[in-house]
């Protein structure tokens with residue numbers, strides 16, 4: 316029953332001309348010791364070319380699961396895609412082999428995470444990591460073979476102590492001039508001052524903001540059509556957060572990259588996004604342009620999120636909290652999943668599931684509007 320219900324996408328799927336990535340009726344479960352967790356229930360959304368889409372919602376509503384589904388990195392050991400389709404540049408991602416998906420990750424879709432250290436190798440200098448990313452992209456594009464690109468390989472005898480075990484890592488390579496030039500250019504692009512010096516540093520020698528800029532440079536060096544940023548500024552102080560957000564917005568506007576920014580912070584979404592998708596309990600409950608959502612929020616959950624922003628600076632603060640908590644995702648909701656926390660709940664809300672209805676500018680799943 317759950318898998319068949321297009322709860323978050325009852326609208327007919329219309330693929331727009333400027334569609335880059337279209338997720339349709341995607342349902343994903345995780346196996347856990349306590350039972351099956353229905354992390355995504357029939358989720359549909361579209362990421363358009365050259366737009367910034369924010370995916371917003373409380374912790375545990377399924378944002379990361381959606382991102383990992385798109386980039387093909389769901390944990391193999393306990394996740395299961397029950398139904399749905401993900402079209403990226405016309406390709407059906409869920410039908411691709413592991414190897415084909417790896418190629419998409421290298422050239423079409425890239426991801427950055429909350430803690431950039433997780434994307435950076437701790438014992439390799441920035442030069443080796445960025446050089447590796449650029450070289451791999453160049454070799455994929457057919458410019459050089461990797462053997463040509465790496466003109467220097469270290470000998471085991473050059474390493475001491477624990478580093479000896481890491482001898483196979485791409486350390487101490489020299490790169491052709493065009494790769495060196497591209498490294499410098501990509502660090503300049505993300506406004507890193509003195510890029511030559513930064514290239515010779517290790518990740519632990521950089522500040523959190525600098526590390527995130529390097530992670531963005533590495534992701535962009537793959538020239539992706541879609542960059543997914545999962546809580547990219549949560550670990551940063553407010554000033555650095557604003558700088559990194561501004562930078563990501565500028566880069567998306569300048570280039571050909573669309574950005575899917577995942578955040579629990581409506582203030583972050585307001586700073587960068589063109590459109591917002593609000594998720595609750597594994598479903599899309601509202602979708603609108605940024606202006607629409609802030610001026611005319613419809614879903615009671617979205618209104619509650621907005622009410623949690625600090626007064627006087629509605630667009631700049633972290634989310635407060637809404638009374639109650641998100642429901643147990645082991646349940647299948649044949650009713651409105653927000654019913655237990657909704658001040659407008661009606662009798663119908665406890666026995667029927669609302670569908671997402673509306674138009675391109677604004678849609679919502681709530682019986683107050685249908």
Ligand code: ATP
Nearest residue numbers: 345347352354373374375376377378379380390644
């Ligand atoms: P957060 O902002 O905290 O990362 P989220 O909105 O990204 O939350 P998900 O991480 O996608 O939400 O989690 C959705 C649901 O799936 C949650 O109930 C979570 O506990 C569960 N879940 C996520 N990853 C796993 C996993 N690997 N194994 C089992 N359950 C998982």
Ligand code: SF4
Nearest residue numbers: 651654657664681682
């Ligand atoms: Fe509230 Fe009912 Fe709307 Fe759900 S459908 S958000 S319970 S009013």
